[in-house]
Amino acid sequence: MVIEVRFFASLRRYTPADPSGIISVDVPDALSVEELLNQLEVNPAHVKNILRNGRESKLADHLADGDRVELFPANGIL
Numbered sequence: 001m002v003i004e005v006r007f008f009a010s011l012r013r014y015t016p017a018d019p020s021g022i023i024s025v026d027v028p029d030a031l032s033v034e035e036l037l038n039q040l041e042v043n044p045a046h047v048k049n050i051l052r053n054g055r056e057s058k059l060a061d062h063l064a065d066g067d068r069v070e071l072f073p074a075n076g077i078l
Helices: 009-014 033-039
Strands: 002-007 022-026 047-052 068-073
């Protein structure tokens, strides 16, 4: 399944090849948000807020094909 991941502010460092901070990722079905972060090598401690399709999401929530995940940094992380 393919999902879109949007990295905001300091989290854009995780997408050096795309300075817009927006990437499309092909991931296994029923992947959790936490598993997605692990796959993308994003430290969950650097993420304060997660939105899935515009709604607050938790690390344990499972993703579906076509989801849009937005990641916002924790305060004080540069």
